[in-house]
Amino acid sequence: MPPAEKPRPPLPADALSLPARFYVDEAHYAAELERLFLARWFYAGREAEIPRRGEYVLREVGDESLIVTRSDDARIRAFFNVCRHRGTRLCEAPAGSFGGAIRCPYHAWAYDLSGRLLGAPTMEQCPDFRAEDYPLIEARTTVWDGHIFLSLADDPPPLGERLGMLVDKFQPWKMAEMVLAERVVYEVAANWKLIIQNYSECLHCPGVHPALQRLSHFLSGENVQPTPGYLGGSMELRDKVETLSRDGRYVGACVPGLAQNDLHQVHYYAILPNLLLSLHPDYMMTHRLTPKGAGRTEIVCEWHFRPESGDSPEFDPQSAIEFWDMTNRQDWHVCEQMQLGLKSRAYRPGPYSPREDLLYAFDRLIRESEESR
Helix, strand or coil: CCCCCCCCCCCCCCCECCCCHHHHCHHHHHHHHHHHHHCCCEEEEEHHHCCCCCEEEEEEECCEEEEEEECCCCCEEEEECCCCCCCCCCCCCCEEECCCCEECCCCCCEECCCCCEEECCCHHHCCCCCHHHCCCCEEEEEEECCEEEEECCCCCCCHHHHHCCHHHHCHHHCHHHCEEEEEEEEEECCCHHHHHHHHCCCCCHHHHCHHHHHHCCHHHCEECCCCCCEEEEEEECCCCCCCCCCCCCCCCCCCCCCCHHHHHEEEEEEECCCEEEEECCCEEEEEEEEEEECCEEEEEEEEEECHHHHHCCCCCCHHHHHHHHHHHHHHHHHHHHHHHHHCCCCCCCCECCHHHHHHHHHHHHHHHHHHCC
């Protein structure tokens, strides 16, 4: 039996989807990227990706490339991928290890893992040159329960102010302890906002996701009050369904200490601007969105399980991975179809239903950011 639908208050009469320029105009996209990504905290991946000193990953947002590494003091640090000599990119490989120094491939300027200039060939011949005047330019970094966030702002507010009640709400999952099982990278021909909007409603689920609908009814969703830092809520699993997988059975070890209601729900939250965090009773799924243009988004999806899951000879993460890979591709397809429709001269903003309240809230945040510039 489907759950009894809980009525939601109607939205204002002017609750319409955004004009096309918010999705297809490159100049609008560039300005939006500056306001909503580069001036705020954005998600850059998992701390476990760089567990040892000198290991690094590159992260690119717009025209900016950032080296995220672990320094000698074990801190996560991020440097602009720009040599202080003549601006050459220091790294090309998307991940690797520096060993003892970050070295420019052009003229061999070298920096330690704290960004300090160690060597600049022939510059000793310049009497006024001081190495301490030319460290790598550093971006802000912070870590929330294993998740790395970066900001290019000079003095961003603490990330905790954006996360609010989520810090305590998700503490039982001990996300920093989760172990990566699989990573899949998708290239999607759609604006990044369409991905977040699609993730934030399940009105489309009966027609687009029949397998998901069999395990979790689309009317079971309950949203929390949206904030400038996040949108989201939970959906109930159907009777006798343990988790979201091919057969609805647990895939990994259940997260210990979860409240009873958390054992029967999946929590879906968009941590703005670019982390989609899905917490199941037995695993965590993340989507990291990287805009690549007005109509293109790279999405890195990862599945993480409790470390003790691997101790069982029956552990097979593919049941969850294949289920969500199928669901992901269904979502990306409809987002791409929407992107194509938004380019049409026939497109006009359309009305939202009460079950699309998070989309309306997200649109208001987007508009407010534009008006406050």
